[in-house]
Amino acid sequence: MEKSSVNNNQKVAKPANHRATSYDVARLAGVSQSAVSRCFKAGASVSAKTRAKVMKAADELGYQPNAIARGLITRRSNIVAVITTEFTNLNYPEMMSHLNAKLSEHGVHILLFTVGAASDMRAVLDQIWQYQVDGIIAASQFSDDQIAQCRKRGIPLVFYNRVFSDSSISSVGCDHFEGAKLLVEHLLSRGHKRFAVYSGPNDSAVAQERLQGAVTQLKQAGAHFDVYQGDYTYDSAAASTVEMMSSARELPQAVICANDIMAIGCIDTLRAKFGLRIPEDLSVVGFDGIAASKWQAYDLTTIVQPLERMVEATVSMLMERIEDSSIPAEKRQFGGKLNIGLSA
Incomplete structure (x- = not known):
């Protein structure tokens, strides 16, 4: 009878379905x-x-x-929900990249949700509760009741690019009001006296802050201006431009757009449809400082938001409150930088 021998140094293969621990x-x-x-x-x-x-x-x-097993031990999912809107601008992909990098430093992952109408928020929050997220970063509007739901469940909430007067709400934002005033001051310094203002969505607090900043400064200067309703999109700016050119008794000298996307839509329409030169015939300014604003075809005069600093503050505030829920609410507001391009 043959004897079998096993080499003690030889590794014994584990079953194919065995998961290493x-x-x-x-x-x-x-x-x-x-x-x-x-x-x-x-x-x-x-x-x-x-x-x-x-x-x-x-x-x-x-x-x-095993992240799930670790979460059962630590009572943490290591997941943060990020909520944006369908009206998100081109700054947000860059913001998401910075956000992902900063949260990854803490071993935290992103669960992304996009909402359209305010009524969609209820369905989104119902999904978020099921994932047992550790916290929420919201670049969208919440009702008082929705904020109360987060508190009831003990889920820290930090608003990005939204500033609330309520002292019990944590938020990080850019000073949109002062940024818009800076744009108007620059245009006034160039001798412009007649203006068109393209606003953003009526239900956007950010858009309304920018509109009020521009209007306040224009009124203070005694300048003539007309306001055209937009929704942050390229198409809405194109439509507003056609309306402006067909209805204005006198061509404005400058157009103040709610964001860079609208400024680009305005410039393209003025050039292609009406044969106007920018800025020789008309100045156009935007807000945000998206990558496309620096393209040679536009070189926008715009307010550049300090994205990296805003993201770093957002993550820091959220992680502190995940670690210690007793930390009181905090607000951080950053000033935007006026970038003077060739569009105005």
């Missing part, structure tokens, strides 16, 4: 299980040598930490 990694790497856990925890202290051994063993075993 942190204990398997620890045995193969020759370290403690807690050392393995620290290697996969954002910001945890671990030596480079230990990390290298653990990562090598994890790669060999095909190991990945």
Whole structure:
């Protein structure tokens, strides 16, 4: 009868359906299980040598930490809900990139929701409650009742680019009112006296702040102006431009747009449909400082929002309140920078 022998140094293959655990990694790497856990925890202290051994063993075993299991232990989902609107501007993809990078430093992931009408918010929040998120970053409007629901569930809420007068609400925003005033001051300094103002959506607090800032400064200067309703979109600016050109008794000298997308829509329409030159025949300004505003075809005069600083403040405020719910609400407001381009 033949005898079989096993080489003690030979690795015994695990069943195909076996998932490696942190204990398997620890045995193969020759370290403690807690050392393995620290290697996969954002910001945890671990030596480079230990990390290298653990990562090598994890790669060999095909190991990945189980976020769901870890959440059951820590009572955290490590998920933050981010809510934006359908009227989001081109600043938001850049904002989301910064936001994702900053939250990743804390080992936190984003669950993104987009709302259209205010009535959609209820359905979105119903979904958010099911995911047991650790916090919410909202770049959209909430009703008082919806804010109260977050408090009732103990979910920290920070508004991005929204500033509320209620002292119990945390928010980070740009000073839209003063930014719009800066734009008007610049145009007045260029000798402009007749203006058109393209507003954003009526239900957008940000749009209304920008409108009021521009109107306040124009009235103070005794300038003539007409307001045209828009909704932050390229098409609405094109439509407003056609309306302005067909209805104005006298051509304005400058157009103040609620955002950069509208400014670009205005410029394209003035050039293509009416053959006007920018800024020789008409000055056009925007707000936000999106990447397209720097393109040679536009080179917008605009207010540039300090995105990185605003995102950093938003994440910092939210994470502090996730760690300690007793921290009182806070508001941070940042000034925008006037970028003088060739459009005005």
